[in-house]
Amino acid sequence: MISSIVLIGAIASINGNQQAITQPENQNGNEHTTATRNKRSPNGHLKFPGANSANREERARGGGPFPVMTKSVSNCGAQQISFTPPQFDRTPRIRNGRCAPYGSIPWSVQIQILRNGVYVHHCGAAIIDDQHVLTATHCFGSGMDSSLMKVVVGQHDMAVREEKEMHFEIETVHRHNQYQSLGPYSHDIALVKIKRKGDGRAIRFSDKVSPICLPSPQDNIKDDHKCIISGWGKTEPHGSLQTECLRAANIPILNQATCKKMYNYSSQELLESMVCAGYQQGGVDACKGDSGGPLACKMDDGRYKLVGVVSWGHGCGKANNPGVFTRVTSFLDWINQKQSI
DSSP states (O other), X not given: OXXXXXXXXXXXXXXXXXXXXXXXXXXXXXXOOTTTOOOXXXXXXXXXXXXXXXXXXXXXXXXXXXXXXXXXXXXXXXXXXXXXXXXXXXXXXOOOOEEOOTTSSTTEEEEEEEETTEXXXXXXXXXXXXXXXXXXXXXXXXXXXXXXXXEEESOSOTTSOOTTOEEEEEEEEEEETTTTTTSTTTTOOEEEEEOOOTTSOOOOOOSSSOOOBOOOTTOXXXXXXXXXXXXXXXXXXXXXXXXXXXXXXXXXXXOHHHHHHHTTXXXXXXXXXXXXXXXXXXXXXXXXXXXXXXXXXXXXXXXXXXXXXXXXXXXXXXXXXXXXXXXXXXXXXXXXXXXXX
């Protein structure tokens, strides 16, 4: 869930091949072993050894029939149920995002995992077409079996079967093959292809379920641009997951050079393929369980674009430790290539 969230920008262009997985597999050098780094699920704890990092926490920000409304990807990024999270204007502290009205963030996806015979929240993602969702590679770390996961769209409260809720098995997980090549969270992006239903259809778009637009390198997203992030993660660093509603919050994109200085002690260098968002004084941020979720930024034409993917950060809502997101424009060629497979 969000401990009060919203974020990030986009740019560059990194071409990378990747490996597709449906079961956990050896990373063959693309991912550091647990002897070097201890991986952490969105519910867990993760520390990476490195200069000045020993005492710092690093966070991995990580149905049935119904009337169908025809909507193609050309109609992406449209918010048919109006909702804008309020601006953060209180004393800095970790605080809940606002429960968004059902369907107001129609591209939101929940990735669930089977544990002890029950499906539970695992990560977030965003719909980009009727058969693909974009998320973070660290959601599919070592020991994570994608055959035990499912993709849920039209979700709001996990305890309730929503009007437009749909569940899908995973067909393929495309993980970027350069993940962790430039640090523990470099190239933290994954494209998930879902299995079509028996009738041959995949995600049915409606007023409450629809894709978000991919950004363009030409998009002019400046510092302080307010964006929305959403998720079912924790609202307190050591609290429990909050799955009674999809929460959302508003935060600004931060200057890249300023953010880089804030994380100069980190074992992960801030790369150009990453983008920061949040308040320097803290208080509004993604938290454990929000991994892979969307950073949605409204453009001049009124449509939302997927500018960032929730990736990592130190703590949740700490001052001078903003959220760090995978910059989607850095991976457009890679995304297009994997969508065509």
